[in-house]
Amino acid sequence: MKVIAINGSPKPKGNTYLALKTACDELEKQSIETEIIHVGNMEIKGCISCGRCTEGHCVFSDEKLRGIVDKIHEADGLLLGSPVYYASIAGTMKCFLDRLFYPSRGRMRLKVGAAVAVLRRSGGVTTFDQLNNYFLISEMMVAPSFYWNAVHGAAPGEVFEDAEGISGLKNLANNMAWMLNIKEYSKDSYPVPEPVERAWTNFVR
Template sequence: MYALAINGSPRKDGNTALLLQEVLTPLTRAGWETELVQVGGKDIRGCIACYQCFENKDNQCSIQTDIFNEVMAKMLQAQAIILGSPTYFTDVTAELKALLDRSGLVSQANGVPFRGKIGAAVTAVRRAGATHVFDTINHMFLMSQMIVPGSTYWNMGYGFDKGEVSKDQAGIVNMRHLGSVINWLGAAVHDHLAQYPEPEGTII
């Protein structure tokens, strides 16, 4: 089983990355292959609505000049996708929004390969606005027929300065619990599909 965490923060080792690592830790201990990929601060442009993905149907975006297709390939491989963002004016970073729009559309264009994957949103916040960030990420998951697990609270951690989120004990506990839930859910989904394989061409 492979869990992919994607950091939408331009701060490579900031609060968002710290929260994502806390989610991955229980999964690594449970034997999952885990990876944290940096998107924030990287070259990734927004969707241009060319709809070439609906014509090409190759699980790729027609824009070949940035990192999107490399990240998309990892998302397609993963059984669990954890997307993290700091709170920028009550929403996700521009880089993560580009990833959400393009990956969601490419998935829709190719028979919804995100269907049945586990999707979890994580956000770091100084004071307010994190719930909207959380919703923005989950919108793509839910429209892509993904399974969105809960935890002890909304998946947010409070902190401003680099590393400050580690002082938010309730937030850290939430992240570790989220990782444990993803592990439990991944095993349950795997066992269910082994016993009840999805009929070809059926949307569940």
């Protein structure tokens, strides 16, 4: 089983990376393969709502972006990490997520997801909620921990001073591993259900 972790910070080895690495190290201890992919330094424009998504991809994605999206489609779990910018997901990460999830059309269904917001002081829960919105509208199973996953630090490395936040990430990883194993070991006896046919309306008609 494999989990792809997405670093949404412009910094390759900042606090977001360190938070993701903390969770990934725990997943690896539970024999879950992990790969941290850095997208926060890429040039990713926002979705332009052209409606021309094809086979799970944004029509404008280059080979690199397609490769990342393919890896996520193939993985069993997805771990999202974003620094908090103005109480929100950082801009490039937001562009990436819109272009990952909007074309996905069922490809994320019942994968296991988990999110962490990384911040200096305030705006962690709003950002955490925003990240979880992608999982929940895509029918993913969201791994829990004993707090809403937000870890604090400003300069790279400070995140390790947030002992409660770091312990929450380790707990999150353990719970995520458990969910992945439950799904894997029950796949024959209790396969994922077929989706109900969706009624598509713009609110009422």
